[in-house]
Amino acid sequence: MVDQPDKPRVLIFSLRNIFGRALNRGPHYEFEDIIREIDSAELVAPKVDPASRRASLATRLAYHAPVALNPGIPKIAAKGPYDLLFTICGFPQDLLMFNAVEHLRDVCKTSVCLLDELWAKDIHKHRHFLPILAKFDVVLQYHSSSVKPLSELIGPRCRYFPPGVDASLFCPYPDPPARVVDVYSMGRRPAAVHQKLLGMARDAGLFYVHDTISGSQAIEPREHRAQVASIAKRSRYFLVNPGKFDSPEETGHQVEFGYRYFEGAASGAIMLGERPNNAVFPGLFDWPDAVIEVPQQSGEIDRVISELDRDPGRQDRIRRTGMEQALMRHDWVYRWETVLEAAGLRPLPGLAARKHRLATLAGLVSGHRPIGPSEFNHERRLSAR
Numbered sequence: 101m102v103d104q105p106d107k108p109r110v111l112i113f114s115l116r117n118i119f120g121r122a123l124n125r126g127p128h129y130e131f132e133d134i135i136r137e138i139d140s141a142e143l144v145a146p147k148v149d150p151a152s153r154r155a156s157l158a159t160r161l162a163y164h165a166p167v168a169l170n171p172g173i174p175k176i177a178a179k180g181p182y183d184l185l186f187t188i189c190g191f192p193q194d195l196l197m198f199n200a201v202e203h204l205r206d207v208c209k210t211s212v213c214l215l216d217e218l219w220a221k222d223i224h225k226h227r228h229f230l231p232i233l234a235k236f237d238v239v240l241q242y243h244s245s246s247v248k249p250l251s252e253l254i255g256p257r258c259r260y261f262p263p264g265v266d267a268s269l270f271c272p273y274p275d276p277p278a279r280v281v282d283v284y285s286m287g288r289r290p291a292a293v294h295q296k297l298l299g300m301a302r303d304a305g306l307f308y309v310h311d312t313i314s315g316s317q318a319i320e321p322r323e324h325r326a327q328v329a330s331i332a333k334r335s336r337y338f339l340v341n342p343g344k345f346d347s348p349e350e351t352g353h354q355v356e357f358g359y360r361y362f363e364g365a366a367s368g369a370i371m372l373g374e375r376p377n378n379a380v381f382p383g384l385f386d387w388p389d390a391v392i393e394v395p396q397q398s399g400e401i402d403r404v405i406s407e408l409d410r411d412p413g414r415q416d417r418i419r420r421t422g423m424e425q426a427l428m429r430h431d432w433v434y435r436w437e438t439v440l441e442a443a444g445l446r447p448l449p450g451l452a453a454r455k456h457r458l459a460t461l462a463g464l465v466s467g468h469r470p471i472g473p474s475e476f477n478h479e480r481r482l483s484a485r
Contacts (some may be wrong), residue, residue, distance in 0.1 A: 109445070110141035111208055113187040115197060117145040121317040126325050127359050128188040128216070130266050134432040135186070138450035146201070148172040159193050166228045173200035180207025184443045188214045192226035199232045210443040214240045214261060220249050221352030230254060238442045243356045244380045261438065262384055263359050267431035268457065269326065270366035271423055272333035273464045284335035284369065285310040286328065287360070288346055290396035293339070300402055309335070332367035337405060340364055340373035340391060357381060365390070366426035368419040372404060387425055389418045420465050427462040
């Protein structure tokens with residue numbers, strides 16, 4: 101790790117010891133860990149007594165009245181001072197956790213909250229949670245269409261913030277393995293596409309990896325992320341679709357997108373599915389064939405795969421372009437750079453060191469810098485000193 105200041109300048113308030121094994125929280129902890137790698141940060145991760153009913157009681161009450169009870173967060177001694185307080189909330193209900201340690205804000209010059217999931221139609225439902233966001237200087241949102249209505253509620257402190265990925269974890273280089281998995285699908289999948297792929301697996305020997313257990317928790321989040329990355333970079337094709345595409349009653353027909361697209365690009369798998377009809381998506385995935393369109397009700401994914409399989413040159417271009425774009429634009433390091441800009445802070449050397457490692461990998465992917473794995477590992481060790 102590159103030398104950082106002795107005294108932490110960033111305080112991360114993490115929910116990893118409260119919602120630790122939830123699958124949808126894994127990327128949150130991944131982002132937090134990379135911040136700790138590239139910046140001078142201290143992580144505070146309180147625990148809630150699992151036998152206590154205070155958390156569920158506080159949440160239920162807040163849905164009905166403007167009362168923010170402590171859900172069971174113990175008192176935390178804030179050392180301070182810090183330049184920046186940063187926290188990631190998966191859902192508006194999580195804000196009760198931060199509210200219980202509001203004194204942390206007092207020892208930080210600037211505060212930033214990243215809110216993962218908030219559908220515009222649910223803003224009224226969460227109206228008693230959301231005013232807590234007004235205590236932050238900057239509120240970042242993954243859901244682009246929710247920025248304006250939330251700003252109307254809490255003031256002009258909200259901005260869109262795209263998801264990211266640990267691009268070096270998902271990248272197959274410097275020693276790319278064989279792509280032995282034909283199609284990889286995790287989480288929600290269109291029924292028609294899934295049935296067609298099952299038929300191809302049965303009748304044509306397609307190696308189709310998909311979820312067969314319904315559950316929302318990982319045994320160990322970091323191990324789960326590593327396994328997802330390991331499978332993705334061994335996959336030829338990767339299914340993607342907009343967030344909760346099969347539950348319009350939950351989204352109010354709002355179209356948003358999550359980590360899956362970034363993971364697919366970073367792994368070099370060819371993404372098959374739907375390009376989200378969303379204002380910001382074209383600017384983030386603006387290269388040819390970023391996503392090969394396969395409508396949710398389509399029964400022709402076999403034809404799409406067959407057509408791509410007949411064109412190795414096109415496949416290679418799609419894979420390399422996706423990996424390069426992820427390494428040079430969509431790694432968490434670039435997202436943290438955006439947070440620092442919003443907070444008026446300069447990056448530390450660790451950020452530049454990670455960007456250099458990503459650029460080295462991108463050079464390997466493009467073939468412009470054909471260095472071997474041993475040389476790459478040597479360079480990585482040097483940057484970690």
